Amino acid sequence: MAHETWVFRSWLPFEIADIVAVWHEYRIPIILSTFTILMIFRTVLHLRSSRGKISHTPPISPSLTAQKGNLLGDKKANGEKVPRRIVGGLKKRKSSEDAVQIGSQKIQLLVFFSSLTGTTEKTAKVFREGLAKSTQNLGDATTTFLEPQLLDLSYIDYDDYFITAPKTEEETRFFYLLLLPTYNIDTVLDNFLEHLQETHNDFRVDTAPLSTLLGYSVFGFGDRGGWPTEEEGFCSQARGVDKWLAKLTGKKRAFPLGMGDSKTNAAERLQEWKEGVLDVLGHIARTGGLGEGVVGSGDAVESDVEDLDEDDEVLSDEQNVAQRKTKLQKKDGLNDLEDIGSTLNKSSVDLSEPLEVDFTTYSKKSQPTAPATIKEMVPKNSPTYNALTKQGYSIVGSHSGVKICRWTKSALRGRGSCYKYSFYGIASHQCMETTPSLSCSNKCVFCWRHGTNPVGTTWRWVVDPPDMIFAGVKAGHYQKIKMMRGVPGVRAERFAEAMRIRHCALSLVGEPIFYPHINEFTAMLHAEHISSFLVCNAQHPDQLATLKPVTQLYVSIDASNKESLRKIDRPLHRDFWERFNRCLDILRERRFEQRTVFRLTLVKGFNIEDEAEGYAALIEKGLPCFVEVKGVTYCGTSSSAGAGLTMQNVPFYEEVCSFVEALNTALAKRGLKYGIAAEHAHSCCILIASERFKKDGKWRTRIDYERFFECLESEETFKPEDYMGPETPEWATWGNGGFDPRDERVFRKGKNKVALTESQGEVMGDVA
Numbered sequence: 001m002a003h004e005t006w007v008f009r010s011w012l013p014f015e016i017a018d019i020v021a022v023w024h025e026y027r028i029p030i031i032l033s034t035f036t037i038l039m040i041f042r043t044v045l046h047l048r049s050s051r052g053k054i055s056h057t058p059p060i061s062p063s064l065t066a067q068k069g070n071l072l073g074d075k076k077a078n079g080e081k082v083p084r085r086i087v088g089g090l091k092k093r094k095s096s097e098d099a100v101q102i103g104s105q106k107i108q109l110l111v112f113f114s115s116l117t118g119t120t121e122k123t124a125k126v127f128r129e130g131l132a133k134s135t136q137n138l139g140d141a142t143t144t145f146l147e148p149q150l151l152d153l154s155y156i157d158y159d160d161y162f163i164t165a166p167k168t169e170e171e172t173r174f175f176y177l178l179l180l181p182t183y184n185i186d187t188v189l190d191n192f193l194e195h196l197q198e199t200h201n202d203f204r205v206d207t208a209p210l211s212t213l214l215g216y217s218v219f220g221f222g223d224r225g226g227w228p229t230e231e232e233g234f235c236s237q238a239r240g241v242d243k244w245l246a247k248l249t250g251k252k253r254a255f256p257l258g259m260g261d262s263k264t265n266a267a268e269r270l271q272e273w274k275e276g277v278l279d280v281l282g283h284i285a286r287t288g289g290l291g292e293g294v295v296g297s298g299d300a301v302e303s304d305v306e307d308l309d310e311d312d313e314v315l316s317d318e319q320n321v322a323q324r325k326t327k328l329q330k331k332d333g334l335n336d337l338e339d340i341g342s343t344l345n346k347s348s349v350d351l352s353e354p355l356e357v358d359f360t361t362y363s364k365k366s367q368p369t370a371p372a373t374i375k376e377m378v379p380k381n382s383p384t385y386n387a388l389t390k391q392g393y394s395i396v397g398s399h400s401g402v403k404i405c406r407w408t409k410s411a412l413r414g415r416g417s418c419y420k421y422s423f424y425g426i427a428s429h430q431c432m433e434t435t436p437s438l439s440c441s442n443k444c445v446f447c448w449r450h451g452t453n454p455v456g457t458t459w460r461w462v463v464d465p466p467d468m469i470f471a472g473v474k475a476g477h478y479q480k481i482k483m484m485r486g487v488p489g490v491r492a493e494r495f496a497e498a499m500r501i502r503h504c505a506l507s508l509v510g511e512p513i514f515y516p517h518i519n520e521f522t523a524m525l526h527a528e529h530i531s532s533f534l535v536c537n538a539q540h541p542d543q544l545a546t547l548k549p550v551t552q553l554y555v556s557i558d559a560s561n562k563e564s565l566r567k568i569d570r571p572l573h574r575d576f577w578e579r580f581n582r583c584l585d586i587l588r589e590r591r592f593e594q595r596t597v598f599r600l601t602l603v604k605g606f607n608i609e610d611e612a613e614g615y616a617a618l619i620e621k622g623l624p625c626f627v628e629v630k631g632v633t634y635c636g637t638s639s640s641a642g643a644g645l646t647m648q649n650v651p652f653y654e655e656v657c658s659f660v661e662a663l664n665t666a667l668a669k670r671g672l673k674y675g676i677a678a679e680h681a682h683s684c685c686i687l688i689a690s691e692r693f694k695k696d697g698k699w700r701t702r703i704d705y706e707r708f709f710e711c712l713e714s715e716e717t718f719k720p721e722d723y724m725g726p727e728t729p730e731w732a733t734w735g736n737g738g739f740d741p742r743d744e745r746v747f748r749k750g751k752n753k754v755a756l757t758e759s760q761g762e763v764m765g766d767v768a
């Protein structure tokens, strides 16, 4: 350094040498201040430029034009066009990523429509205005709903909206609503559908380029006068658009496809659909995402998966993540249901004393002593708990369960209700299947519960309060219904109706009257005008005798004689035959207080052959109002195989019919006034009814539910005839098959329609 200074001095002027000396003296402060000044300057520039951007950004970005250009192809430096890949498809993202950043979310609703004769256009304008008003109050401090925009599909460029979602520089996310008529002549809708299909199949575009949308939902207008059913083309184009958008958005159907007949119910259907959509938008505002949904319960027997078109099976990306998460966190979710109990401080029943109920003997004297510690029937993490939850049950508290049955799912999709609709008017999508006791005292060979439920002759477990069970099963049921929201084919109006439980089938698994507070539980159902169909196994006469009236009371009659009953029900009680007979006596006594039913489940090789006379004798003893005869449902599980059941044990529908005819003749021979009233071939089920339920030559097997509640609330004695409903519809009567003509008949892929659905019944995994 000394050498360098000498060199400078030898040829530089004196002042420069001084500057160098100053530099050496003050270089650190000089560098620091220069750096600070530069940083301040840069920050000021940056702030000025970003302010300019915010104030001038339009809601929909002009960048679309650029994207369009890109789609047609990028140019190489030499001007040659090369295919361009549009990215934005079905990314595997964390579910939270899908959510709009809380604190900055802006939601833009785009209402697309198409119209030829003007009806949809008028409706869409009014709809948009209503939507603008309704969404004004839907947002909060963190979410703003921008004024919904109306877009005519005849005038927009599809590339602007249906290749990728519009982009804005602000944090705005889009939600699409489409109101579409259907035309079987050439219209703009054909081009639109073609565009969606081409985009999906375009090798340059990822398969789900619209996955950045928050969600979408479609409503179709059609004319049932000219196109009565979906097969004949009712709303076919709306259905097509719904399907393609499911693919393009990566399964972001936010609410089921709505459909209305423009000549009759379109306004009503549209209103229901709109309410459903608003509900989802509220959910998005609160949580930033669509929420969860599943195709089915996941169980081979119970799941709907095989009913879905492979490429139509639609769950949102987020839903799929949620579904996996739900599985992983099932335990936590169930804890929520269980927690309902702990939050109910005051139960309507005094539970301070653990209840010990003896079902093994009629003697009132010999109550066994209580065990030192009372255990839970189905403790969490027990093998039973895991097995039941795997089968799709939600366990409520420690001994109750709820599950949505396949018929409920089928009815939500407009594919038919269970036989109880044909016979009694129960709409399956409004029916909750539950039990307050997962434990049973039989091990029936045909039980589709896979032998996983606990068994016992004595209630020796903790007893949960009925109000906790009631709240828990309802919450579990609604949760499962909501999870069906994104499933293809779910009908908007049925989904809306399903959010009000109207019927309860107490028959899921186990034995409902095993539960010591069953009367309090059914009273809670009735207080909310939910009908009660209670099935018991004819093994608990004491409980049956004290049971208060339910809408319809069943006993399972699984055999006509003692030996056959022992083989088929494998009862735990030694005195099972005496118990069984006593139950029949009780039923006979109760037949003028409530509707009583014998449920016969026919198993070939076990309880059909030569037993018609035996069953007729039992009917003579119990004189039930109705006799339901059903072919057994084969579940194809290892447990049914273990019990010795195969498809050979499943009777063909023709065999069930022959048996019913033989039984009917046997009843007539005994002078009993019964007749074959109705059938539901789809589930291999036939109804024999007492002529008490025939008026003016017409069967009246249906129920007037509101009348039932009136009778109950009057606190006066009433008879089953007092709540007898209207005539059984023609299509449900014997000889007409029993399939509701309003529903769409769907046959499973690769299965022989005749063999399965007509002859051996659908495997609906349900005998409720």
Ligand SMILES: Cc1cc2nc3c(=O)[nH]c(=O)nc-3n(C[C@H](O)[C@H](O)[C@H](O)COP(=O)(O)O)c2cc1C
Pocket (backbone or CB within 6 Å): 114, 115, 116, 117, 118, 119, 120, 121, 181, 182, 183, 184, 185, 221, 222, 223, 224, 226, 227, 233, 234, 235, 236, 262
């Ligand atoms: C020529 C013609 C063809 C139609 N084709 C169908 C059809 O295939 N399926 C359907 O459900 N409705 C069909 N419709 C009924 C219309 O979709 C329905 O009337 C709709 O409300 C018309 O809406 P717009 O007035 O907005 O054009 C058709 C109507 C016309 C006039």
Ligand code: SF4
Pocket (backbone or CB within 6 Å): 405, 406, 407, 408, 418, 419, 420, 426, 427, 428, 429, 431, 432, 433, 505, 766, 767, 768
């Ligand atoms: S099968 Fe049973 S649970 Fe399912 S809808 Fe019918 S009655 Fe309800």
